[in-house]
Amino acid sequence: MTKAELLALTPADFDFENQTVTNSKSYQRLKGRDVVTSPKTKKSNRVIKMPQFLSEEMEDCMKLFYSLKPTDRLFPVTKHYLCHEMDRGCKAAGVKRIRIHDLRHSHVSLLIDRGFTALAIGERVGHESEKITYRYAHLFPSRQTEMAECLNFERTGIEAEENTSDGGKEVCQ
Template identity: 45%
Template structure:
């Protein structure tokens, strides 16, 4: 890797030929390096971008993974993965050649990660992202094996927090004078939609005749700006039936907004708006606070108490399958066992 010193400036530069993706041979020149070593490192990393072999560095693997995923996953999903890589993997592996990273190296990294005291769910998510990186290298770059062999820790027991209808009424009564906030939380509690789905809603998504709301997009924060993108999963594209009282509340709210077009967002707010309001109001009225996402659990609990079956709840929440619904809310269904036995006793004749 030849590098050269610029006698006029005292800095270093590299000048070399490479073959691009079309097969054409091209020359590359890069100036302004303080050290010869920096010039050589830059040339090596540049050439690795065009390599399709497992003798590349971990940093180059990450760049290739990013290029591969850019048009295959939602921008917010990719951004989350890249943030995880930047924070928890590059500081540890960075310039290591991926073919030389062993399962023992992965275990050392896992031990290093476990010492940070993250939740089990977040720790497992980080480990899974590393596994996906090496799986990509196996599938597309000729890496012989994926060194991420063991799970990093056991999953923590799922904890579902929610408000009862009585608790939610205390909260909604406290915000009734703020029609924008009141309407937003009414939609969340009585539909179970996600926060991003709510914030992406437009008047055109609401069918007042058929009493339905169509969910086909979500508001995400990517690269420092808000963007509208497809929902979390294909099953998240759904149509939700809603009660008349909720339609009336939405209609009253829309009537107070001048010049709203069918494609305008109903709630032109940031993703932190709801959480900040919830925390503030709960503190004011001395109500047990929950997360905004827990309103989905509150809605599911409401449906279960009303006798809804798991399939209906899965479709309404946009779960990929009923198994996810049962894994999350099985303990709530179990609370109805005694009621079922009582009903069985009554039908005996």
């Protein structure tokens, strides 16, 4: 997600049973006021399959809030504050400064390295491309699950198994 998409998230956007998060809005701070609008492009409106570890961590995180309403913003901070904290964390850890948006690039790079198509990745991250959108109207739903399972493997080392056509098992790698 972009910073603006992340900062607009509410508990109502999460479906922990299906391990998805719906991206349907964007946050901005305009003239000292918090403003939540629709995302900047049509492709930004999407349902993202989360890896199991992230779904569990977000569910646990929300349980820590006192009287959290379904429409409350989960991260009630500004983009400036988020970037400042990232800079502070990088400095404290003694690592080269990276931007919040660089995490998005790293996510895309990892998925490319894992062999996912540009089309599948573009749908996952909400990239707007008239050429691809015009030529291809949909993706196979299993690709979202496969991406989430592979990200889960990257984080936890726990391999997901898939049934193959010959009745055997195939490991997601």
